Amino acid sequence: MSVRVRYAPSPTGLQHIGGVRTALFNYFFARSQGGKFILRVEDTDQTRYSDESLQDLYDTFEWLGIKWDEGPDVGGDFGPYVQSERFDLYREYADKLLESGHAYRCYCTAERLEEMRASQKKATGYDRRCRDLSPDEEKKLAAELEEKGLKPVIRFKIPLDGATSFHDEIMGDIKRKNKDINPDPVILKGDGFPTYHLANVVDDHYMQITHILRAQEWIPSGPLHVLLYQAFGWEPPKYCHLPMVMGKDGQKLSKRHGSTSVREFRKEGYLPEALINYVSLIGWSYDDSREFFTIKELEELFTLDKLNKAPGVFDYKKLAWFNGQYIRNTEDAELKKQLIPFLVEADVIADPPTDEEQKVIDNFMELVKPRLKTLGEIGSLVKFLFKDVEPEDPEIAVPKKLDIAKTVEVLSAGRDLVASLKENSIEDVENSFRSKSEELEVKLGDMMGPLRVGVTGSNVSPPLLESCELIGIDESLRRIDRLIAALKSRL
């Protein structure tokens, strides 16, 4: 039987790193096996559902360049692929469980459950009050509940003794005593919607899912799901519980660790290829040294047996490093295209860019490439090329070993050399700088430094002479003169 796997997110929040990695592993596994990758939207929680989350799901995967073979938007033979549209199916199967004696109606209200929990010394779960009701008791409780305008829920009967086990492709055999399983979980809620457990099992069966690759946080409900399959008389799929993605403190990755949604990373200027590459390496490896993989390569090389058991910590710095590598390997034309929105966003260029701006962008590409870790850094890096910038304090131009007077002298000499850029090459002018700095008995850096501040407004910038050419020599001179004047006034 050919492989069929699914990613089954719940549209209750933005797509985050953990979920996306699960999707990716499913996708890579499907591709490597020549199988199908399916998207199923699990929108059974009406209270937490949001349209924005659903939209974010589509936006995220479109941006990542990951496509599913079957799903709500592309169709398929096993639809509908949205659980709220499969409503009747779950009711039907809950009823079947009722008939076969594997489930029962529970008339406990939220209030009673709360009281019950409060009175429990240890959290032992539902007390199974409604599990073995006599017909009379049941009638009475049903009437009471109806009076309050509420509907009963359906709970699954967990066997009181024995044990349930399943095989996990990564973890090996996992066994759990039935008495340790959450006592009689709700499978159909009061609002008629199924809970995750029921919907998941029914859908995975009907969609002929062969392998379930999901996060390890689901391990504890594995036995429950197996019991459900057994109750229906179905063959459970193969399980493969993926190691989780943690924050630096070892807790589940969350907002307080930094960005977690793909949307945020996108906004900060991470490239989808870099994100995918990095995220794939948390909990999975290919061999002892290779770590650069295109999406295509991952589609071929991914294997379950290289998956790790232990959870992995998300390392923002390594992601940034990957991103820098990917930026440097991007063609200029392509990078430019990606950079423009960030320049617009930073209010550095017009939207759309003018011809003049286009030219500047073309020309700074090589200068900027090795300096970027994220696309979002472009604004502050090249702002001075488009806008007049002044140092917040002219004295940051004064090198440690020089005083203001000497700085002015050096600046004036440098100014003339910058002016000579009009007729000489950068190389020639650079040589002139060398001899001039010797003559003035200052280090080359101390000569360039003040000019840099004058032209770029900062002590850190792309190469100075190239920058001057990009801005225009006259404009550069104007800025330098302005700095000289500002420093002179402080003498």
Add this chain to the structure above:
RNA sequence: GUCUCCUUCGUCUAGUGGUUAGGACACCGGGUUUUCAUCCCGGCAACAGGGGUUCGACUCCCCUAGGAGAUGCCA
């Protein structure tokens, strides 16, 4: 509390009885360089602890410790 799972450098990992325990990020040094980056070179740094099994354990078994997850009419 209970249950389940996990445990190699700070981090991601390679390793499946015999290795100087390898790579990458980070960090630290050095080189290139007009600053910052890039790039190159070098360094620091790990088998959680204790018992076994074995001629020999990072590798197999047991215990302890630590960590995580689950324990919902959320997924």
